[in-house]
Amino acid sequence: MRALLLAVTLHGALAAQVHPKNKYFALQDKRLDAASVTSYRLTPNLCACTAVCRVSATCYGVAFGAMYVPNQTIALGTPNVCHVTPKPQLPIYLLDQAGCSSFIRDTGCNEQLGHENLGAAGCVWLSDHGRTWDDAKNYCKTKGGQLAVLDTPAKYEAVAQRLRTKQPRPNHQWVNAQNSLSGWKWEGGASVAGVWATGKPDGTWFADCGVMSNNMNFLLRFEMRALLLLVTLHGVLMAAQVHPKNKYFALQDKRLDAASVTSYRLTPNLCACTAVCRVSATCYGVAFGAMYVPNQTIALGTPNVCHVTTQPQMPVHLSAQAGYVSLIRDTSCDAQHGYENLGPPGCIWLSDYSLARGAAQDACSDTGGRLAILDTPAKYDAVVKRLEAIKKKPDHHFVDAFYPWWLTWPGLYYWQWSGGAAVKEIWAPGEPDGSGGNCGIMNRDKGFLLDNEKCDKKHHFVCQMNANF
Secondary structure: OOOOOOOOOOOOOOOEEHHHHOEEEEEEEEOHHHHHHHHHEOOOOHHHHHHOOOOOOOOOEEEEEEOOOOOOOOOOOOOEEEEEOOOOOOOOHHHHEEEEEEEEEEOOOOOHHOOOEOHHHHHEEEEEOOHHHHHHHHHHHOOOOOOOOOHHHHHHHHHHHHHHOOOOOOOOOEEEEEOOOEEEOOOOOOOOOOOOOOOOOOOOOOEEEEEEEOOOOEEEEEEOOOOOOOOOOOOOOOOOOOHHHHHHHEEEEEOOHHHHHHEEEEEEOOHHHHHHOOOOOOOOEEEEEEOOOOOOOOOOOOEEEEEOOOOOOHHHHOOEEEEEEEEOOOOOOOOOHEEEOOOOOOEEEEEEOOEHHHHHHHHHHHHHOOOOOOOOHHHHHHHHHHHHOOOOOOOOEEEEEEEHHHHHHOOOOOOOOOOOOOOOOOOOOOOOOOOOOOOEEEEHHHHOOEEEEEOOOOOEEEEEEEEOO
C-alpha cells in the first residue's frame, strides 16, 4: 500500500488519504483554479481521477468533471475529465461549479481561521481591519499565532507577493519589526535587512514599528502604532478546515474500535467501501479489510469487509492493524493535543496528570482551550460517561465551577460556572457542604458527580476547546 489513495462519494463529496502528512479534502460542486491546472486526462470515474494524484510534492489536487481549461487536446465541456494541479489550493478559494468535485491536498494551515500557506512564510493570515501595533500583536495571540516575523527575504517576499495579488488591494500591514538602540530588529533578534523600501529607514525617531506599505509595493517602511496587522503561525500542522460534514481522514494500517462497529458488508474494493459512508449524522467512518467483529453473518478473517461505525473516532485512538485502511469523519477537534468530540460539550481533553486549579487553567490555555464549562446536564453527563469508560479508574478532575465568595452572603452557597451560569443538578449527594473549598471537581468516588475542593490541591482536570462555549 505504498501510495494508496481513496475516494469517498458522499452525496457527491469525496475525501481521502492515508498518512496524516498526506491528508486530502474534497468538496462537491467546486473546481480548482483554472490557471493552476497543468494537466488533464479522461478518466472513467471519480476514483480513477483521485488515483491520478499520487502522494508527492508535485500534486496538490484534482478536479473531476467537465473540461473547463481551454486547450487543443480536449474540447471544453467534455465530461469525465480529471484536472490536475501542482499548486496548493485552499477550500475557501475553490470556484463554485455544479458537477465538479475537487480533491485537494491539505495545506497544513487552519483555513477556518483564515490562515493560508505561503510557503517560506508558513501559515499566514492577512487582517482586514485596523488596529494599533500593540493591539495587533495581542490580537494575533488570540488567533493562535504572533505578529509576523518575516526575518528572511524569502519569507518576506512570499507575503509581499500574496499582498500584491490580493484583490481588492490590501491596506498597509503591520509586521513584528521594531526600532531599538541596536537598530531595527525582528522579534527574536534578527536584523531587518533586504526588505526595506527605497530610502528607508531614514532615521525618523518617532516611528518605531515596521509596516508593509501598499504604496511602496509592500516593501518595508516604518510607522507609529495605528495601522493594520499580519499574523504568521509557527508549527501549525494539519489544521486546514472545510465543511465538517465533508471532511474525512484516512489512515493506513488502522482500524475502528471494534465495539463501535454497528454494521459490516462485503465490498469489492476500497472505493466501494468509502461510498457506504454517506454524509450524515449517522456515519462517522469505515474500515476496509478482513472481518474483525465477531458475528453470525460473516466469518472472522473474511477479506474485503467494510466495517461501519456510527460513533465518532479519533485518529490517535484507532487500533494499529496491518492490512486495514480506515476513513474517519473529522470531529473538528485537535487530536494532536488529545481532544475528542463528546457531543454536547464539544471538544474535550482529559488530562493524565495533576495540577492545582490555577495551573490547570493555564495548561488548558496552552492547548488552545480552557478549563471545562459543563453548564448543562447533557454536557456534564457526556464527560462522566467518557471518564467511566476509561479502563484505569481516573483521578478526580477539576472543572471550571467555583464559589465566588466575594459575591455572596455567608451561608449562601451560590456556585457558578465561569460565564455566570449557576451550578445545579450535578452535585454529589450532600454537596456543596461549604467545608471542602471553593473549586469544583468531578469526584471519582462519587460517580464523578460534582464536589467542592480546595483550589490549591492537585488533581487531573478537564479542558474544553474555546470554540465550544
